[in-house]
Amino acid sequence: MDEDSGTQELLAAASRGDQKAWDLLVNRFTRLVWSVARSFRLSDADAADVCQTTWLRLVEHLDAINDPDRLAGWLATTARRESIGVLRRRDREVPIFEAPDDEDEDDDQDPERRTIEQDEHRELWDAFAALSERCRSLLRVLAVSPLESYAQVAAALRIPVGSIGPTRARCLERLRARLAT
Amino acid sequence: MDSHRSIGENVEDAKLLRRIGAMFDHIDPVPDAVMHAARSAFAWRDIDSQLAQLIDEEELVGSATRAHGEHRLLTFEAPGMTVAIEATEVGGARRLIGQLVPSGPNHVALESAAQAGQSLTAPVDHLGRFALSAVPAGLVRLRCTMPDGTQVVTEWVDA
Numbered sequence: 001m002d003e004d005s006g007t008q009e010l011l012a013a014a015s016r017g018d019q020k021a022w023d024l025l026v027n028r029f030t031r032l033v034w035s036v037a038r039s040f041r042l043s044d045a046d047a048a049d050v051c052q053t054t055w056l057r058l059v060e061h062l063d064a065i066n067d068p069d070r071l072a073g074w075l076a077t078t079a080r081r082e083s084i085g086v087l088r089r090r091d092r093e094v095p096i097f098e099a100p101d102d103e104d105e106d107d108d109q110d111p112e113r114r115t116i117e118q119d120e121h122r123e124l125w126d127a128f129a130a131l132s133e134r135c136r137s138l139l140r141v142l143a144v145s146p147l148e149s150y151a152q153v154a155a156a157l158r159i160p161v162g163s164i165g166p167t168r169a170r171c172l173e174r175l176r177a178r179l180a181t
Numbered sequence: 182m183d184s185h186r187s188i189g190e191n192v193e194d195a196k197l198l199r200r201i202g203a204m205f206d207h208i209d210p211v212p213d214a215v216m217h218a219a220r221s222a223f224a225w226r227d228i229d230s231q232l233a234q235l236i237d238e239e240e241l242v243g244s245a246t247r248a249h250g251e252h253r254l255l256t257f258e259a260p261g262m263t264v265a266i267e268a269t270e271v272g273g274a275r276r277l278i279g280q281l282v283p284s285g286p287n288h289v290a291l292e293s294a295a296q297a298g299q300s301l302t303a304p305v306d307h308l309g310r311f312a313l314s315a316v317p318a319g320l321v322r323l324r325c326t327m328p329d330g331t332q333v334v335t336e337w338v339d340a
Contacts, residue, residue: 014223022223030219031202034211048215053320055222056294056337060232085339121204128201143202172194 003027007068007146015062026055029075031144036079036156039137042086050082072145073152080156127178135171142168224297230324230332233259257323257335264323264333268316268340275316277340279323284309286325294320294337316340 001013001021007028013021033054037047057078058065065071128136138157145153154164237256251270256263266279281289289311290300296317305311305325320337327333 026219051215052218055219059226143198
């Protein structure tokens with residue numbers, strides 16, 4: 001078993017208790033889980049909690065996932081649900097007599113506000129940052145999703161399966177237009 | 182093939198998406214600690230226990246409870262067993278009161294995802310009732326052993 005092993009093979013081996021197979025699944029899909037949490041603008045600590053919870057839930061439900069193409073969608077859906085739960089708890093923690101402040105938007109915590117030094121990604125970042133939030137979330141998550149799982153990942157992001165193709169194409173088109181200027 | 186085509190993947194799109202992925206690997210990589218926690222999660226695998234799934238979660242939020250802490254009702258179900266829990270949090274202290282239906286186990290154990298290998302235990306009375314205080318923060322789950330030896334464990338919850 002290695003990085004090239006199929007997801008089905010890794011799932012089956014992990015079900016039999018193989019830690020190596022599990023580690024390979026983690027390597028393959030953690031970027032997806034992380035990107036979903038980030039699309040909810042969660043801080044480092046909250047995104048880390050969402051990732052841990054999502055993987056713990058997969059441990060519980062490993063045997064229920066028979067179709068390997070469903071795994072990415074399952075992880076994205078679980079990460080989305082956990083992210084919403086974190087936001088709800090954060091909201092509850094705001095005392096009712098106090099207005100929410102902007103601390104959550106801390107520059108160090110929010111990758112979307114982090115400045116990038118002049119480097120190979122700078123031009124792409126400038127164009128990307130100018131896109132709508134919906135486009136940014138979709139493209140970031142799809143960039144780390146397997147092609148065969150697009151429909152299910154999109155469903156996890158609440159994008160109707162029928163419009164995933166056109167939405168993605170439109171977002172990429174806008175990005176290209178900005179890169180060209 | 183058809184599904185790929187309907188999604189509209191082409192070489193240029195794939196290339197641009199790969200660049201986006203590489204950009205985020207650079208500016209917002211998954212922290213090592215997160216990768217480590219994800220790998221370690223596998224240690225919690227427990228194929229011998231029945232999983233009691235969370236089937237209902239009710240939040241009691243009124244202005245009064247909001248000012249005085251959190252109050253939630255959680256219901257888990259496994260084949261032949263229901264676990265009902267009332268979770269309260271007041272001033273940072275978390276407490277669980279619960280009931281097993283049917284009764285049977287004479288104690289429950291509370292496991293914390295943050296503290297592997299340790300658990301809090303509480304006795305269960307003849308009506309299946311139990312109470313746990315000083316519940317650790319973060320994800321927890323309850324485990325109980327049925328009279329026939331079967332173990333039932335709830336899903337992880339941030340109670």
